[in-house]
Amino acid sequence: xxxxxxxxxxxxxxxxxxxxxxxxxxxxxxxxxxxxxxxxxxxxxxxxxxxxxxxxxxxxxxxxxxxxxxxxxxxxxxxxxxxxxxxxxxxxxxxxxxxxxxxxxxxxxxxxxxxxxxxxxxxxxxxxxxxxxxxxxxxxxxxxxxxxxxxxxxxxxxxxxxxxxxxxxxxxxxxxxxxxxxxxxxxxxxxxxxxxxxxxxxxxxxxxxxxxxxxxxxxxxxxxxxxxxxxxxxxxxxxxxxxxxxxxxxxxxxxxxxxxxxxxxxxxxxxxxxxxxxxxxxxxxxxxxxxxxxxxxxxxxxxxxxxxxxxxxxxxxxxxxxxxxxxxxxxxxxxxxxxxxxxxxxxxxxxxxxxxxxxxxxxxxxxxxxxxxxxxxxxxxxxxxxxxxxxxxxxxxxxxxxxxxxxxxxxxxxxxxxxxxxxxxxxxxxxxxxxxxxxxxxxxxxxxxxxxxxxxxxxxxxxxxxxxxxxxxxxxxxxxxxxxxxxxxxxxxxxxxxxxxxxxxxxxxxxxxxxxxxxxxxxxxxxxxxxxxxxxxxxxxxxxxxxxxxxxxxxxxxxxxxxxxxxxxxxxxxxxxxxxxxxxxxxxxxxxxxxxxxxxxxxxxxxxxxxxxxxxxxxxxxxxxxxxxxxxxxxxxxxxxxxxxxxxxxxxxxxxxxxxxxxxxxxxxxxxxxxxxxxxxxxxxxxxxxxxxxxxxxxxxxxxxxxx
DNA sequence: AAAAAAT
Numbered sequence: 001x002x003x004x005x006x007x008x009x010x011x012x013x014x015x016x017x018x019x020x021x022x023x024x025x026x027x028x029x030x031x032x033x034x035x036x037x038x039x040x041x042x043x044x045x046x047x048x049x050x051x052x053x054x055x056x057x058x059x060x061x062x063x064x065x066x067x068x069x070x071x072x073x074x075x076x077x078x079x080x081x082x083x084x085x086x087x088x089x090x091x092x093x094x095x096x097x098x099x100x101x102x103x104x105x106x107x108x109x110x111x112x113x114x115x116x117x118x119x120x121x122x123x124x125x126x127x128x129x130x131x132x133x134x135x136x137x138x139x140x141x142x143x144x145x146x147x148x149x150x151x152x153x154x155x156x157x158x159x160x161x162x163x164x165x166x167x168x169x170x171x172x173x174x175x176x177x178x179x180x181x182x183x184x185x186x187x188x189x190x191x192x193x194x195x196x197x198x199x200x201x202x203x204x205x206x207x208x209x210x211x212x213x214x215x216x217x218x219x220x221x222x223x224x225x226x227x228x229x230x231x232x233x234x235x236x237x238x239x240x241x242x243x244x245x246x247x248x249x250x251x252x253x254x255x256x257x258x259x260x261x262x263x264x265x266x267x268x269x270x271x272x273x274x275x276x277x278x279x280x281x282x283x284x285x286x287x288x289x290x291x292x293x294x295x296x297x298x299x300x301x302x303x304x305x306x307x308x309x310x311x312x313x314x315x316x317x318x319x320x321x322x323x324x325x326x327x328x329x330x331x332x333x334x335x336x337x338x339x340x341x342x343x344x345x346x347x348x349x350x351x352x353x354x355x356x357x358x359x360x361x362x363x364x365x366x367x368x369x370x371x372x373x374x375x376x377x378x379x380x381x382x383x384x385x386x387x388x389x390x391x392x393x394x395x396x397x398x399x400x401x402x403x404x405x406x407x408x409x410x411x412x413x414x415x416x417x418x419x420x421x422x423x424x425x426x427x428x429x430x431x432x433x434x435x436x437x438x439x440x441x442x443x444x445x446x447x448x449x450x451x452x453x454x455x456x457x458x459x460x461x462x463x464x465x466x467x468x469x470x471x472x473x474x475x476x477x478x479x480x481x482x483x484x485x486x487x488x489x490x491x492x493x494x495x496x497x498x499x500x501x502x503x504x505x506x507x508x509x510x511x512x513x514x515x516x517x518x519x520x521x522x523x524x525x526x527x528x529x530x531x532x533x534x535x536x537x538x539x540x541x542x543x544x545x546x547x548x549x550x551x552x553x554x555x556x557x558x559x560x561x562x563x564x565x566x567x568x569x570x571x572x573x574x575x576x577x578x579x580x581x582x583x584x585x586x587x588x589x590x591x592x593x594x595x596x597x598x599x600x601x602x603x604x605x606x607x608x609x610x611x612x613x614x615x616x617x618x619x620x621x622x623x624x625x626x627x628x629x630x631x632x633x634x635x636x637x638x639x640x641x642x643x644x645x646x647x648x649x650x651x652x653x654x655x656x657x658x659x660x661x662x663x664x665x666x667x668x669x670x671x672x673x674x675x676x677x678x679x680x681x682x683x684x685x686x687x688x689x690x691x692x693x694x695x696x697x698x699x700x701x702x703x704x705x706x707x708x
Numbered sequence: 709a710a711a712a713a714a715t
Contacts, residue, residue: 097709176712190709228714261712368710403712429711543710579709 044178059266076115077107087119088144091194092527096140102190108133110286115141118284123306125254125285125298130460131319131436132311134286135184138173138250139191142284144250146170146197146221154196164198164219166241171248172273173224174266176256178203178407179414180434180453184252185224195222202229205407212239213373225255227265234272246273247282251301253433254285255453288460289453317490318456319393323463325471326495327483331502333541333558334566336474337375338500340364341382343444343472344424345518346498347391356466359422360396362442365458367450369402369428370540374533374567375446376400376426378525388521397423398621403430426698433457436464444472447541448548452486472499478554482547506565527568534567542575546583556590 053237076082083093096102107115110128118141147150149170175181181203188199200215202225207636212233215223219239223230233239249270257266273281283302290298299306312318319325330336347360366372366561380400382388397420401413412431417425425431440462449455455473462469473492475483497503499515505523509516509578526534538559546588549555560572574592575585585591 178713208714226713228712232714254710265713434712451712539709541710545710547710583709 010432013428039463075112077112079104087115088140089147089195092140092143092191094689095191095193096136100618101193102509103122104136108137110134110309111137113309113311115136115154117307117309118142118282119144121280121282122303125290125302125306125308127287127290127308127310127312127318129312129320130288130457131320131464131490133465134288134693135187135252135434136191138252138284139184139188142171142248142250143188143192143195143197143222145282147195147582149247151245152197164221166216166220166239167244168198169220169223169241169243169246170231171250172246173222173250173252174230174257174267175224175226175268176253176262176433177430177435178205178226179410179430180252181224181226181413183434183436188222188224192222199224200294201225202233204229205330205410208232212241215241224476227262227269230269231265231272234269236411243273245279247280247701249281250284250286252286253457254287254298254434255290255294256633258294258301263297288312289456291453306646308686319459319471319490320463323459323469323471323488325459325492326473328472328474328495328498328501329491330474330564331504331547333476333504333562335501335503335524336516337378337566338503338505339474339498340375340424340444341379341522342498342517344499345391345393346395347441352392358439358441360424360442361420361437361440362420362444363417363425363427363431363437363440363461364444364446365427365429365432365459366446366450367428367544368537368540369404370533371446372400372402372426373404373429374526374529374537377529377533378522379426380525381528382521383519385524395422398426399423400426429454429458429486435461437461437469440464440469442470442472444474446474447544448473448475448483448486449512449657450544452490455487455490476545476549476558478549478551478558481550491509506561523566523568526566531569534563534569535573537567538563540575542583546585552583552585553590556585560590680698 004072059247063369076085076087079093079096082088083090094101098106101290109132110126111133114124114126115138120139126134126137131347147154149437152168152170153164172185173181174186185199187200192199198212198219199222200218202211202215202223203666204226206229208229211229223241233241234243251266258620283306285298285302316517317665328339330339344362347357351359352359363376364372366375376398377400383393383396383398388394397416399413399417399420401410403410403419405413410462413425414431414435414437417423425437431437434457443462445455445458449458459471472495473487500518502507503515503519504520509519511517511520541559541562542555545555546552546558549558563569563572575583577586580586631699
């Protein structure tokens with residue numbers, strides 16, 4: 001059926017011959033609000049329910065053609081037809097469709113809708129949902145265009161002295177992350193296999209000299225890289241790598257590359273390329289999201305008559321309809337990891353019960369690198385436990401990835417997760433965009449993400465290529481306002497099934513209950529993490545929580561509670577007056593403020609010689625790390641006042657926070673024993689929590705103080 | 709102090 005349709009429409013030369021008319025004119029003058037007709041998206045959605053990759057059907061093709069191509073151009077939907085029309089090189093087609101190679105048959109919407117335009121040489125902004133083949137959409141026609149260039153010599157295929165050099169770059173692809181650049185390159189090499197086209201990468205974190213040597217030796221037609229390294233090698237005349245013949249510039253994840261952080265680099269790279277008024281240059285932009293704010297940048301960067309190919313209706317969300325998105329309120333920040341473990345265990349238990357579910361393979365996203373680390377550490381600690389190993393969780397890989405790891409470790413984690421059958425990847429936003437890990441069943445976002453686009457792209461790591469997947473967002477109640485503002489219109493539904501999400505973790509739990517088992521495992525895993533990691537995690541979350549929470553006061557209380565109850569630490573790190581001011585915390589209760597005499601040392605925090613580590617009260621001989629009762633107001637200023645209160649003076653919220661001693665809930669034993677704090681006094685088993693090994697920070701930090 | 713990205 002599809003094939004017949006494709007043939008009916010598949011007239012490539014007609015496509016090439018027809019000039020784009022009204023649509024480009026329209027786009028040039030007004031905000032490009034062109035979009036695929038409604039039938040398209042609804043139909044795609046329906047089809048995807050049947051777990052097929054949303055392809056172009058006959059009906060949609062027709063509708064789309066009319067809408068997008070007033071010139072009645074045709075639409076091709078089968079890769080094999082591209083060969084018949086002699087539009088795309090036979091070798092490329094073979095690489096795509098052969099079962100022992102990429103094994104693809106039918107093109108996706110973006111691929112169909114952009115191919116002819118790209119071959120024609122038009123500038124394009126293409127928007128399509130995550131996991132619908134955007135990479136291939138720009139690779140195939142771009143590689144073809146290079147082959148079409150008579151000045152490109154690929155005649156010496158397979159021989160050592162191919163007549164290409166480091167200045168033969170015809171197309172450049174910029175990616176916002178190193179792993180994505182590498183992934184695109186892998187795909188590009190598959191497509192280009194046997195054509196003689198040379199694909200190279202240039203990303204940071206790798207040996208520059210080795211990379212350069214490779215390009216110098218083998219030459220390069222298509223270069224793929226990240227902004228910093230591309231800038232570096234293209235601006236340095238000594239490298240010999242240059243692009244005087246460049247015809248095509250591709251911005252993958254274009255909205256990201258055009259935003260604040262990247263735009264200057266991208267502009268600088270453009271300035272290193274041949275003057276577009278002298279050598280015609282095609283620019284292609286691809287992304288699942290293009291927020292309004294960047295449209296101006298898009299328009300500035302593309303030619304005035306660029307095409308906006310949008311397969312996502314403007315009133316539609318660029319997520320997949322088939323992906324259930326669940327929202328979970330957590331009682332405190334410390335509940336996230338137990339809830340994550342519970343989610344994984346529940347899933348595995350259902351599998352054990354014979355339900356037809358794929359193995360649990362999840363990405364857990366955090367808003368700070370330090371939090372990814374402590375979470376990965378904690379889960380790795382748990383996974384070492386024999387009870388855990390023998391459970392249905394036993395075969396899970398626990399992996400970590402973020403930009404603070406060495407590139408070697410990053411690459412290893414990504415590779416391992418790709419290969420993993422089941423496991424959890426604890427990730428920062430390095431992997432949020434474009435990464436294609438096969439068979440991810442769950443995306444769990446912990447904390448409201450920094451913006452809507454981030455949410456959408458993270459979610460897009462699951463349910464790719466027609467597969468199923470679930471999205472989860474764990475969020476503190478006090479993030480509601482920012483949630484509504486950023487994600488309010490997305491289709492999340494409240495889920496209250498995870499028991500540990502709402503458990504009061506200041507209690508003691510018995511291993512006889514399922515909740516207790518989970519909580520105690522996490523507690524123990526965290527207890528084995530070192531103190532510095534905990535402090536960094538606290539500090540790392542300061543920025544996002546104070547920004548995300550309904551009030552700064554709530555943010556601090558939640559963080560302090562996470563630190564004491566979740567991490568089993570005594571007193572939260574002191575903050576310098578300067579930092580407090582920057583965070584707007586000056587008049588917030590519950591903050592430990594240092595006296596500002598810190599000396600900077602590695603990583604932005606300083607160790608003040610004599611000041612107690614984390615200013616624990618006990619060893620200083622004063623009243624213990626916590627203020628109790630409502631007598632104390634204000635906060636401590638380091639030690640010079642001799643008092644340590646730190647936080648939570650009574651107050652209506654006090655009792656929730658796990659410290660703030662009323663005595664009724666157990667809370668906190670201060671006193672000289674520094675450390676042991678016993679929660680759950682009301683249950684009568686104080687101090688007997690199953691797993692409370694001596695905290696690592698006692699050893700590693702001694703009496704030193706950390707102020708920030 | 710909060711992703712990422714050159715050394």
